[in-house]
Structure formats: structure tokens, C-alpha cells
Amino acid sequence: MTAAGMITAGAAAPGAAAATEPRIDLKVLVVDNGDSPVKAVTAQLKSTGIPYTTIDLNDSGRPRITASFLSDTVSGRPRAKYQGVVLPNEAPFGAGSAEQTALETYERTYGIPQVDAYTWAHPDVGLDYTSEGGWAGTLDGREASVTAAGKAGWFGYLDGAFRFEDNAPAVQESYGYAARPRPGFTSYVDIPVPGGTGRGSLVGEYAHDGRRELVVTFNYNNSQQQFRLLARGIVEWLTQGVHLGQTRNSFAVHVDDVFAPDSRWDTERNCTPGDFDCAGGDGEGTTPIRMTADDAAYAAQWQREHGFTMDMVFNAGSGEEWKTEHGGTDALAARLLADKAQYRWVNHTYTHPFLGCVQDTSSVPWSCAKNADGSTKYMSRSEIAAQIRDNHNWAVNKGLPVDRTELVTGEHSGLKTLPQQPNDNPNLAGALADTGVKWIASDNSREPEQRAVGKALTVPRHPMNVYYNVGTAAEMADEYNWVYTSRADGGSGVCEDNPTSTCLDEPLDPATGYAGHIVPQEARIALGHVLAGDPRPHYAHQSNLAEDRLLYPVVEKVLADYRALFTDGTPLENPRQSAIGTEVQRRAAWQTALANNRVTAYRIGNTVTVTAPSGTQIPVTAPEGTKKQLLLGTSAFGTPYAGARSAWTTPAALQSALTLKLP
Numbered sequence: 001m002t003a004a005g006m007i008t009a010g011a012a013a014p015g016a017a018a019a020t021e022p023r024i025d026l027k028v029l030v031v032d033n034g035d036s037p038v039k040a041v042t043a044q045l046k047s048t049g050i051p052y053t054t055i056d057l058n059d060s061g062r063p064r065i066t067a068s069f070l071s072d073t074v075s076g077r078p079r080a081k082y083q084g085v086v087l088p089n090e091a092p093f094g095a096g097s098a099e100q101t102a103l104e105t106y107e108r109t110y111g112i113p114q115v116d117a118y119t120w121a122h123p124d125v126g127l128d129y130t131s132e133g134g135w136a137g138t139l140d141g142r143e144a145s146v147t148a149a150g151k152a153g154w155f156g157y158l159d160g161a162f163r164f165e166d167n168a169p170a171v172q173e174s175y176g177y178a179a180r181p182r183p184g185f186t187s188y189v190d191i192p193v194p195g196g197t198g199r200g201s202l203v204g205e206y207a208h209d210g211r212r213e214l215v216v217t218f219n220y221n222n223s224q225q226q227f228r229l230l231a232r233g234i235v236e237w238l239t240q241g242v243h244l245g246q247t248r249n250s251f252a253v254h255v256d257d258v259f260a261p262d263s264r265w266d267t268e269r270n271c272t273p274g275d276f277d278c279a280g281g282d283g284e285g286t287t288p289i290r291m292t293a294d295d296a297a298y299a300a301q302w303q304r305e306h307g308f309t310m311d312m313v314f315n316a317g318s319g320e321e322w323k324t325e326h327g328g329t330d331a332l333a334a335r336l337l338a339d340k341a342q343y344r345w346v347n348h349t350y351t352h353p354f355l356g357c358v359q360d361t362s363s364v365p366w367s368c369a370k371n372a373d374g375s376t377k378y379m380s381r382s383e384i385a386a387q388i389r390d391n392h393n394w395a396v397n398k399g400l401p402v403d404r405t406e407l408v409t410g411e412h413s414g415l416k417t418l419p420q421q422p423n424d425n426p427n428l429a430g431a432l433a434d435t436g437v438k439w440i441a442s443d444n445s446r447e448p449e450q451r452a453v454g455k456a457l458t459v460p461r462h463p464m465n466v467y468y469n470v471g472t473a474a475e476m477a478d479e480y481n482w483v484y485t486s487r488a489d490g491g492s493g494v495c496e497d498n499p500t501s502t503c504l505d506e507p508l509d510p511a512t513g514y515a516g517h518i519v520p521q522e523a524r525i526a527l528g529h530v531l532a533g534d535p536r537p538h539y540a541h542q543s544n545l546a547e548d549r550l551l552y553p554v555v556e557k558v559l560a561d562y563r564a565l566f567t568d569g570t571p572l573e574n575p576r577q578s579a580i581g582t583e584v585q586r587r588a589a590w591q592t593a594l595a596n597n598r599v600t601a602y603r604i605g606n607t608v609t610v611t612a613p614s615g616t617q618i619p620v621t622a623p624e625g626t627k628k629q630l631l632l633g634t635s636a637f638g639t640p641y642a643g644a645r646s647a648w649t650t651p652a653a654l655q656s657a658l659t660l661k662l663p
Contacts, residue, residue, distance in 0.1 A: 022078040022110055026244050026601035026608070028052040029070075029082040031092055037117035038088050040222035044231040045086075047533050049245025049587065049619045051594050051601075053082070057092060065099040070106040080110040083603070084238035089119040090213060108210040115214045115238050121179030125215045126206030134179035134200045135193050139218055141166035142191055144202060144226070150188035154241075155203075155233035157570040157642040164226050167524075174226065176202055176218025184208045185215075189230065203230060205237070214238065225524075228531035229565060232642060236621075242608060242662065244601050245590075246619040246646035249562070250573040251530050252537035252580065253555060254311045254441075254461060255545060256408065257468070259319025259333060260352055261288035262543040265469045267478045270492070272469045276361035289471040289543035290322070293331035299545055300339040302552060306559055309574055311537070312336070312343045313408045316394035317350035337398055344576050345395060345402045347437075348410065349387040355379050355414035356425045368420050376421075384414065384431035392435070405438040406577040408461075408539075412443045415453070429454025439581040444536055450584045459581040462529060462538045465522050466554060471547035477513035515553065523557035530562060530572065535583045570642040586617045586648055606662040617648040618658055625663030628652065634661060 028045055030052050032038045045052045055062050063069055071080050085107065093099035107114055121127040121134055130136045145161045164174050178200025181187050187201035206213045214237050220227040232247065263274045264286055273281030291299075303309055323330040336343075349355070357368035358377040369377040388407060395402040409415070414428040432440060437456050444460035451458050470476040485491030486503045495503035508517055526538055544551035562572050575583070593599050593616050601610040612618050620637075621644050627634035630652045637660055638647035651658045 020077055021605040022080055023074060024080045024083050024110065024112075024603045026051070026239075026242070026603060026610075027082055028084045028086060028238065030054045030086045031057060031065075031088065033057045033088040033092060035088055035118065036221040037216065037219060038086060040220055040227050040231070041086050041115060041117055041234060043222045044235055045245075046591075048235060048243070048247045048621075049590050049594075050235065050239070050243050051599065052086075057088075065093065065102050067102050067106065070102065071110070077604070078110075079602075080106070080112060082112065083240075083243070085112060085114045086117060086238065087114060088117050090114075090116045090125050090215070095124075104209075104211060107212075113212050113214065113238055113240065115234060116216060118216055118219050121177035121200075121217050123182060125213065125217075126182050126185030126204070126208065127177075127179040127201060127215070127217070128182060130177050130179050130200075132180065133193065133196060133198065134177065135196060136177045137175070137194065138172050139164045139174040139176045139191070139202075139226075140169075140172065142194070144189055144191045145199075146189055147187050149186050150203075150233070153188065154237040155188050155230065157232060157567055158229060159565055159567055162226065162229050162565055165224055174218055174220060174224065178202060179217065188233070203234075222532075223528065225528065225531065228528065236644070239621075241621070241623050241644055242603060243621050244599070244610065244619060246621045246641075246648075247533040248573055248641050248646070249530050249533060249566075249570065250535050250575055250580075251526070251558060251562070252311060252574050252576070253308075253464075253551075254313050254346065254408065254537050254539040254577075255542055255551070256313040256348060256539055257318075257352065257542045258291075258312045258314040258336070258348070259322070259330075260315040260542070261290040261318070261322065262468050262541055264289055264471065265467070265475050265479045267475065270479075270482050276366060277364045289469070289546050291332050291542050291546045293335040295546050295549065296332055296335035296339065298549065300342050303342060306556065308555070308559060309342070309344055311346050311576065313346045313348040313539070314391070314395070314400075315348050315350065315352045315410075316391050316398075318352055320394075321351070337400075340398070340400050345400045346406050346408055346577055347388060347391050347395070347402060347404075348408050350390040350394070351387065352410035353379070353387060353413075354411065355384050355387070355409050355428065356417055356421050366420060378425045378427055379414075381427035381430045381434070384425070384427060385434045388431065388435040388437065403576070403578055404436045407432070407435075407437045407439065408441040408577075412441060412446075415440070415442055415447070415458070418446070424453060429456070432456045439578050441537075441539075441577065450581070450588060457581055457585055459577055459584065460536050462526070462534075462536055464526065464538050464540045464551075464554065465518070466540050466544050466550050468541035468543055470550065471543055473514035473548050473550065474510040476518065476550055477508045477510045480513065480518060481507040514550065519553045519557060522554045523561065526554065526558050527561055530558070535575065535580050537577065537580055569640065586619070589616060590619060603662075608658075608660040608662065610658040610660075611656065612658075615650070617650060619646070619648050620658070620660065621646040622660055623663055627661040629655075629659035629661055631655065 032054050091100050121130050143163045146155045146158050178191050185206045187204040189203035190199040190201045193200045202218050203216050206215050263272045266273050271278035273286050319333050359366045360369040371377050414425045416424050439459050440456050442458040442460050444462045482492050484495050484504045485507050487493035495501040540551045599612045626637040628637040631654050638645035
């Protein structure tokens with residue numbers, strides 16, 4: 001994609017002096033009718049970091065679209081207040097109405113692109129009616145392709161073909177119109193016309209009457225994979241490749257409990273012996289799940305073959321205890337240490353204790369033990385610090401490439417645990433400060449937002465539905481059935497009682513359920529996080545690298561599916577915990593700056609100027625060849641990704657504003 005040649009926003013306004021380029025503010029106008037396609041595009045703008053203003057068509061008190069709402073003059077220079085417009089369809093105000101006319105005149109005057117989030121196929125959007133060799137119907141399971149024009153332009157980050165999701169065969173998930181383009185229409189995504197000949201457009205650009213519209217003729221929501229694949233291209237087309245914000249796809253997998261054994265699910269008792277709430281099972285005589293030296297050798301080889309690095313989240317003290325109990329040798333530790341440079345390593349505390357309140361397990365569920373004065377009894381600051389420090393020192397002595405600032409506590413303990421412990425252990429923040437921890441993992445299913453713990457920040461992690469207490473596919477399917485089948489089908493009924501859960505239609509076959517149902521479902525969920533630009537890591541356990549090695553099929557499918565969908569220029573990044581924490585922190589600070597109207601960004605010709613609160617990292621995406629203006633001279637801006645260049649950056653030394661020179 002030659003992005004520089006495709007930028008037209010900012011052309012001189014008709015009637016303006018030849019020497020006066022208009023100012024185009026780097027903000028998007030969203031006209032929202034409440035339907036899911038507009039909501040989806042808006043979510044993509046927000047997650048990317050692009051500022052936008054929303055006009056709610058369902059609000060009777062909303063501002064009216066007029067020439068003065070859309071543009072004005074700043075210091076004698078014409079200003080377009082929005083670089084792009086998102087509409088629910090081609091004419092939401094009504095064709096020929098005053099608001100529609102004002103909007104179209106604005107777009108024509110300043111060269112502003114318009115996205116029609118979802119409309120039907122008809123000549124007013126540059127398409128034949130579907131009755132003229134086209135088709136309308138359910139797209140579930142159908143394969144679409146990026147056209148040659150799409151690959152050469154804004155959708156060039158995709159490899160070519162992709163398939164519409166069909167997650168529930170009995171439910172219509174996607175409806176659309178596939179139609180033949182008319183003159184002035186360039187199709188970017190199309191499908192073979194079902195039951196007919198030729199191909200029909202689903203996404204394309206209609207250039208007419210001095211304006212350009214991106215016409216989308218299928219319905220979607222923000223979570224559907226087909227939208228997630230196209231969302232980047234829609235936004236890049238809308239902004240013509242110059243905008244605030246950036247998005248990159250990443251996937252990191254933490255493997256907890258390395259060196260430690262994990263307890264095993266009891267398929268008869270439907271609980272985990274050794275857990276205080278497993279009636280009749282104390283764990284004695286059961287075989288714990290622990291990687292072997294062969295499992296470790298396989299892990300290293302698998303990483304090399306798949307070009308993917310796992311984060312080994314380790315408990316050195318638990319490994320030392322295992323070694324003492326097994327004759328003073330540990331082949332697993334020896335193998336992992338021999339391959340130590342091939343992994344990233346993250347501190348998981350020395351022996352994996354619960355770092356929150358002291359647990360009273362005399363009743364089910366457990367409760368927090370109390371001091372004599374009735375206050376909650378907590379693990380002390382010194383005990384927490386010792387767990388962190390001892391594990392780190394062991395790693396340093398073994399030459400592991402460990403980062404002192406990163407920590408994952410056992411079961412994310414020490415942080416608040418509802419309902420028993422509604423607050424963090426008050427001793428936790430001090431212990432983190434004592435040991436230099438800046439990034440502490442949290443469970444994204446319980447705490448999806450980053451927050452402060454003293455001077456440290458949390459890094460929310462996505463739990464993978466590959467259980468810690470299973471070593472075989474049959475055990476995994478058995479426990480999954482217990483959780484996700486009704487009481488009538490022999491399950492726990494938890495899925496019936498939880499309004500956010502859904503029960504299986506029937507129990508999974510223990511022989512095939514893991515590979516046939518769980519793997520594709522978990523891979524789809526994880527890939528969904530990736531495609532949404534979510535940087536948060538996923539986590540599983542060392543037990544999932546042992547015995548049947550259950551984690552690999554899920555990760556392999558995520559990697560294979562991603563690489564089949566995207567070009568090599570859109571790689572799947574794999575950052576470590578501290579980098580992920582920094583990314584989440586920067587995004588939150590940026591959203592705060594936008595919400596407080598502390599950011600000003602505009603383009604005049606080929607110069608982009610951005611001001612933000614002092615010290616704020618500014619995310620920007622721009623075409624290849626963009627330069628950052630220095631006090632003297634320029635430097636190359638950003639790093640390449642998905643056919644553009646992007647970065648978090650700040651103004652150059654001795655400058656109060658970030659200035660970029662577009663090619």
C-alpha cells in the first residue's frame with residue numbers, strides 16, 4: 001500500500017486562498033443510531049486511541065449538524081473539525097435534508113471520508129440491486145476475500161481470504177448483501193455470488209459527486225471475528241492513514257507453577273483431593289501433575305518450531321522441596337535450566353503460599369482468620385517480601401534472565417479476593433516496594449482494569465480455560481462437563497445457576513471432547529482478544545505442558561489461525577509482562593487526556609501537530625516515510641506495522657508540540 005499517495009484529506013478548500021491550506025483536526029465524528037455496526041466502529045476508534053465526538057440520533061436534545069458545527073476559522077485559516085465521519089448508513093438525516101446537505105457539503109469541501117457502517121445494496125451507494133445478479137442472505141460460514149484493490153490499499157495487512165463465523169448453526173449471526181459494483185465503486189472485500197455467477201461486494205469505496213464513502217453491506221457487532229479482521233482497514237480508510245492512536249496485535253502466554261507439582265482432579269469425587277473443600281479426599285496417595293525432563297525438552301523444541309516464547313512463571317522453593325523428597329535430584333529443573341535462555345522467566349514466589357489473609361478452612365467456603373481484637377489476620381510484610389526475594393535470588397544464582405520488577409503471586413493472592421477478602425492485604429504494597437516489584441499480575445476475569453497497589457501497577461491476565469488440575473484430555477473433558485452441564489446431565493448445575501454461563505447441550509465425550517470442542521472454543525476466545533488489540537497476557541499452568549500436553553493444541557491453533565489471516569508485515573507480537581503493563585498504563589493515561597480535552601491535534605498539508613499534557617506519551621499512526629521534526633533536522637518516525645508506521649512518542653527536545661512531516 002502506498003499510503004502517501006492515498007491521502008487526500010486536507011486539500012485546499014474551494015474558494016480559499018491558494019496559499020492557505022485548511023486545518024484538519026484529527027478527530028472523528030460518529031453519528032450513532034444505536035445499532036451494533038456503529039457501536040463496533042466506535043469501539044475500534046476508542047481502543048485504537050482515536051478521539052471522536054458522538055451525535056446520538058436518539059437524543060432529542062442533540063446538536064444539529066450545520067456548517068458551523070462542522071467547520072470554522074482559526075487565525076484566519078479554514079478549519080475542518082473532523083477528519084472522518086462514521087454514519088449508520090449513507091443518509092441517516094434523510095436525503096436532501098438540511099443536516100444531510102450540510103454534512104455532504106462539508107465532506108466535499110474538505111475531502112472528508114465517510115463510512116456507511118451498514119447499508120443495503122442499491123444504486124445510491126454505487127451498487128446494483130441484489131436482484132440484478134446479486135444476493136442477500138445469511139453469511140454464516142461463507143468465505144470472503146480481500147480483492148486486489150483491497151490488498152493494494154487499506155486492507156493489505158490481510159493475507160486474503162477469511163471465513164464468516166458460524167458459532168451457532170441454529171442462529172443467524174451475519175446477514176448481508178452481495179452486489180455488483182457500478183461505475184465509481186471499488187470493491188475491497190467480496191464473495192462469490194451464492195447460486196449465481198461472478199462476485200458481489202461486501203465492503204468497497206464509492207467515489208461520487210466529489211465525495212467518498214466506504215460502503216459496508218453486512219451486519220456485524222464488535223465481537224465477531226469478521227469485523228475484528230476488517231476493523232483496522234475501516235479505520236485506516238476513514239483517517240486516510242494519519243491518526244492519533246495505534247493498535248498492534250499481541251499474544252503472550254504465562255505458564256504458572258513451573259518447578260511445582262499441581263494437584264489432580266478426581267473424576268469420581270468431582271473435586272480436587274487436597275483442596276479443603278474436597279470431601280473425603282486429602283490428596284494422600286494421588287499422583288500430582290508435574291512436568292518431566294522430556295516435557296521440558298519438548299517445550300524448548302516446540303518454541304523453536306513455532307517461533308513463540310512462553311513465560312515460565314516459577315516457584316523455585318517448591319522445586320527444591322520436590323528435589324529433597326525425591327533423592328536430591330530433579331531432572332526437570334536440570335533440563336529447564338539448561339534451556340533457560342530460551343524462555344522468559346517471571347517470579348511466582350518461592351513456595352506459592354496464599355499471600356492474603358490467613359485462611360480459616362474449618363468451614364466451606366473458607367473465611368479470613370481473625371485476630372483477638374476481631375481484625376483480619378494477614379500474612380506479614382516481611383513474609384511476603386521473603387517469598388518474593390528468595391525466589392528472585394534463587395533465579396539470579398541460577399543465571400535465569402529474570403526481571404525483578406515483575407511478579408505473579410500464587411492465585412493472584414495478596415490482592416483482594418471476593419467475597420472473603422474485599423481489600424488487598426495491607427502489607428502487600430510495602431512488600432512490593434521492598435523488593436522492587438512494579439508490575440503485579442491480576443486476574444482479568446475479576447479485575448479487568450489496571451490499578452495501583454502502592455507504587456506498583458496490576459497487569460490483568462486472561463485465564464485460559466485449560467484447567468490447572470488436569471493432565472489428560474479425558475480429565476479435562478470430565479471436569480469441563482462437571483462445570484458446564486446441567487444437574488440432569490450429571491453436572492454440577494453451576495451453568496444453570498450462573499446467568500453469565502451457558503450449559504452444554506449434552507456432556508462432552510471424554511475421548512474427543514477436548515480436541516473437538518474445548519480446543520477450538522478456547523483458541524477462538526484467545527484469538528478474539530488478539531484481534532481486539534488487547535495486550536493482556538493469557539495464563540495456564542505447568543500441568544498443561546505435562547502428560548497429554550494440553551496447552552499446545554490451543555496455542556498452536558491461535559498461532560496458525562493468526563498467521564493464515566495476516567501478512568508477515570502484521571506480525572503477532574509477544575511482549576513480556578513489564579512491557580504489557582507499560583502499554584496498558586499508557587493507554588489509560590491517553591484515554592484520560594482525551595476525556596479531559598487535553599489533546600489538540602491537527603494536520604495542515606503534510607504537517608501534523610500534536611500537543612498533550614507534559615510527559616504524556618502520544619500514540620500516532622502515519623504512512624511510511626513520515627519524519628519527526630527535531631530542533632535541527634528530522635528523524636524517521638515510529639516502526640513499521642501493518643503497512644504503516646506507529647509509535648508512542650513525545651515532542652522532541654526543547655519543543656512543546658510533537659511535529660510530524662508526512663511524505
